[in-house]
Amino acid sequence: xxxxxxxxxxxxxxxxxxxxxxxxxxxxxxxxxxxxxxxxxxxxxxxxxxxxxxxxxxxxxxxxxxxxxxxxxxxxxxxxxxxxxxxxxxxxxxxxxxxxxxxxxxxxxxxxxxxxxxxxxxxxxxxxxxxxxxxxxxxxxxxxxxxxxxxxxxxxxxxxxxxxxxxxxxxx
Amino acid sequence: xxxxxxxxxxxxxxxxxxxxxxxxxxxxxxxxxxxxxxxxxxxxxxxxxxxxxxxxxxxxxxxxxxxxxxxxxxxxxxxxxxxxxxxxxxxxxxxxxxxxxxxxxxxxxxxxxxxxxxxxxxxxxxxxxxxxxxxxxxxxxxxxxxxxxxxxxxxxxxxxxxxxxxxxxxxxxxxxxxxx
Numbered sequence: 001x002x003x004x005x006x007x008x009x010x011x012x013x014x015x016x017x018x019x020x021x022x023x024x025x026x027x028x029x030x031x032x033x034x035x036x037x038x039x040x041x042x043x044x045x046x047x048x049x050x051x052x053x054x055x056x057x058x059x060x061x062x063x064x065x066x067x068x069x070x071x072x073x074x075x076x077x078x079x080x081x082x083x084x085x086x087x088x089x090x091x092x093x094x095x096x097x098x099x100x101x102x103x104x105x106x107x108x109x110x111x112x113x114x115x116x117x118x119x120x121x122x123x124x125x126x127x128x129x130x131x132x133x134x135x136x137x138x139x140x141x142x143x144x145x146x147x148x149x150x151x152x153x154x155x156x157x158x159x160x161x162x163x164x165x166x167x168x169x170x171x172x
Numbered sequence: 173x174x175x176x177x178x179x180x181x182x183x184x185x186x187x188x189x190x191x192x193x194x195x196x197x198x199x200x201x202x203x204x205x206x207x208x209x210x211x212x213x214x215x216x217x218x219x220x221x222x223x224x225x226x227x228x229x230x231x232x233x234x235x236x237x238x239x240x241x242x243x244x245x246x247x248x249x250x251x252x253x254x255x256x257x258x259x260x261x262x263x264x265x266x267x268x269x270x271x272x273x274x275x276x277x278x279x280x281x282x283x284x285x286x287x288x289x290x291x292x293x294x295x296x297x298x299x300x301x302x303x304x305x306x307x308x309x310x311x312x313x314x315x316x317x318x319x320x321x322x323x324x325x326x327x328x329x330x331x332x333x334x335x336x337x338x339x340x341x342x343x344x345x346x347x348x349x350x351x352x
Contacts, residue, residue, distance in 0.1 A: 008181075047203055066345055068281055068310075070214065086207045092214035094280050094343055105205060113203055126211055149207065159215040159278075167207035 048113055048171055049083035051106045051144060057099040064099055073099040073151075090151060098152040105147060105169070107139035113171040114138045120149075122165035125157040130167055139171075217278035218341045219252040221314060227268045229260075234268055243268040243321070248336065258334040259297075259323065266323040273316050274339060276309040281344035283308050287319060288338040296327040299337065308344050 055073035062069050071093045078085045088101055107113045115137045118130045131147040139145055149167055157163065225243040232239050241262040248254035257270055276282055287301040304317035319337060327333075 048205055050205060068344065070280055084205050086205075088207060088209035090209070090211040092279050093211050094214050094216075096345060101207070103207070109203070122209075128209070151209065151211065153211060153213065157211075157213050159213055159217075161213045163211040163213070165209040165211070167209070169205040169207075171203040171205075 047084050047108060048105055048139065048169075049108050050077045050079075050086045050103055051083070052104040053077050053086045053101065054103075055088070055099055055101050063097060066097075070094065071097045071099070073101065075101050075103070088149075088151070090153075093153045093157070095153055095155045095157055098150065100148055100150045102146065102148045104144050105139070106144045107141055110141055112138055112140050115169060115171045117168075117170040119168040119170070120165065121168070123163050125154050125161075126163050126165055127152040127154055128165050128167065134169065214279035216280050216282055216341065216343055217276070218282060218309075218339065219275050219277055220247050220255060220339070221273045221275045223247055223255050223270060223272040225257070225268055225270050233266060236266075241266045241268075241323075243270070245270045245272075253339060255337045255339075256334065257321065257337060258332060259321070260332050262323045262327060262333060264323055264325045264327055268321050270319050270321065270337070271316060272319070272339075273314050274309065274341075275314045276311050276341075279311050281308055281310045282341040283344050283347035284317070284339060285342045285347055286340040288340055290336045290338075292333060292335065294326055294328075296324055296331075297333060297335065298322045298324060299335075301337075304339075306347060306349060309341070 053075040055075045056064050057071065057073045059072040059074070060069060061072075063071050071090060073088065073090045075086060075088050077083055078087070086103060090097070090099065105115075115134050118134050120128045120130055122128045127150075129150045129152075131149065134145075134147045137145050147169075151165070223245045225245045227234050227241065227243045229242040229244070230239065231242070233241055241259060243257060243259050243262075245255055245257045248256050255270065255272060259266070259268070274284075283306055284301075284304045286305070287299070289297075289299040291297045291299055299319055299321050301317065301319040304315070304319075307315060307317070309315045323333075
């Protein structure tokens with residue numbers, strides 16, 4: 001009887017180890033695909049994606065609200081590799097420089113998605129304001145919605161410096 | 173139930189349940205979009221390229237008929253945004269112009285907001301630079317400007333006056349016109 005119990009426990013233990021290994025393996029793969037800037041997004045993933053992205057101050061145009069072309073802004077989507085990532089680059093900015101980035105999000109999933117949180121992380125020298133209407137937006141499969149962020153350089157910004165910010169848009 | 177599964181069986185079920193919950197949570201995280209932004213700021217930077225006086229030694233005093241006083245001007249060797257002016261053998265009503273060329277070697281347009289002069293505290297000299305205030309200089313552009321110096325009645329005899337002139341440039345859209 002005791003031998004039977006020992007054998008059963010060994011089987012459970014082996015199963016537990018196998019399950020944990022599988023979980024770790026799948027988590028490892030998934031977490032790589034999740035990393036911002038990652039290039040391991042698998043073809044066939046059906047997350048919400050960016051389908052377009054633009055800025056109101058491309059190179060060679062007068063800065064918004066100013067009378068000179070000094071700063072510039074670009075926005076790119078890693079459309080092929082990772083369409084869940086958009087990259088905004090602002091060059092030659094200065095205190096009071098302000099630009100707006102417009103983007104379109106498409107629900108590429110098979111289920112409806114509701115945007116629950118828009119989380120902005122930015123240094124104090126930069127103000128980033130996200131479209132307040134994004135949160136609560138529900139997208140049916142293949143449906144699109146437009147959103148924007150506004151980036152402004154504050155007086156705290158120092159010259160010849162690089163500042164980074166992140167906007168994380170969560171949905172479920 | 174406990175008898176059939178055993179301790180390890182219960183443990184297995186508990187772990188499986190935890191993993192299921194984690195998986196559900198992870199599935200929610202999966203629906204995330206990122207905007208990664210980089211802001212590179214520009215630079216406001218000016219330098220004085222050249223400076224000269226219209227009454228160097230050996231020249232007739234401006235507006236007069238004799239060579240009495242003289243004025244030399246040089247860029248401060250420790251700060252190329254400052255000019256050092258020296259007036260020798262000046263006298264009341266002696267006046268002179270100092271010309272300078274400023275270069276915007278930054279990446280942002282600037283305007284001359286103010287000229288800061290460390291003139292003698294007794295008011296023996298009046299220094300003005302009205303023609304350059306508010307003038308815009310774009311990146312990589314040079315601009316010639318002039319300051320005017322006038323020796324007042326209270327100037328002291330046998331005194332050589334040396335003072336510095338600093339040019340305060342600001343980002344073009346931060347310029348504030350002088351008050352009335």
